[in-house]
């Protein structure tokens with residue numbers, strides 16, 4: 274069973290195409306990233322997945338069910354980019370209301386509201402009103418709201434935009450902790466963040482799905498990314514190309530090199546590489562198994 278399936282999905286406004294012929298089939302599991310430049314169509318796709326707007330053509334199925342199916346109630350939730358809390362009601366009363374709207378009755382609604390507040394580490398603000406919360410705390414409450422009823426799929430549109438690093442980290446932790454029971458789809462411009470969280474990455478540009486890549490290498494070749502501290506770039510480049518098994522070396526800036534090599538059952542390339550550094554007394558800042566998301570998406 275796929276968690277999201279879109280077939281020939283398109284959306285246009287007044288004849289202007291905003292999403293064009295999107296075909297995706299995604300399984301439940303690790304978080305899925307949705308990336309792309311401003312105006313690429315990410316929010317439009319999210320809005321259609323949630324049923325907020327209708328496609329101009331094509332179909333969407335969530336958990337093998339059409340959007341709007343009553344069987345989807347409680348299985349899909351979303352945190353829109355501009356989600357707002359009611360400034361006049363306490364946090365707990367709002368969460369209880371959302372639990373009730375999901376069909377959770379009586380005392381169970383309060384228990385559920387407290388459970389999700391605990392997940393985002395904000396039990397202490399249950400009786401506060403939104404205006405006394407920081408932007409980051411407000412975002413965490415909004416995520417708590419999206420987690421009510423333990424949905425199988427949660428769509429988060431730019432969940433960490435405008436947050437300080439500590440609050441952004443907290444939100445990543447919440448997503449990680451919940452990922453064993455909930456599949457998250459996250460739209461963000463922060464590639465470093467998505468790299469830490471997601472296995473599958475969808476790249477939209479001008480309304481088209483340009484790439485769908487897995488961060489888990491399952492190809493015949495693998496990558497090592499090394500960032501050098503102090504060494505002549507052209508000497509490093511040449512020396513790396515001279516290592517056994519190396520297929521290609523891509524240099525990015527003065528100090529970063531991405532080495533492509535055939536998948537191997539052992540660490541012989543790493544061993545060669547470290548010996549090479551020692552031999553030349555070259556120092557490195559970081560050595561990463563694989564490629565960054567930025568290099569994976571924009572390497573061609």
Ligand SMILES: Nc1ncnc2c1ncn2[C@@H]1O[C@H](COP(=O)(O)OP(=O)(O)OP(=O)(O)O)[C@@H](O)[C@H]1O
Nearest residue numbers: 286287291309310311312313314315316317318354
């Ligand atoms: N209601 C609408 N009417 C007309 N055009 C719209 C409407 N909603 C979105 N668009 C257009 O659709 C395109 C995609 O917008 P969308 O908000 O989906 O992009 P996005 O990838 O989410 O961008 P961002 O990263 O800036 O949030 C944009 O050109 C936008 O102007």
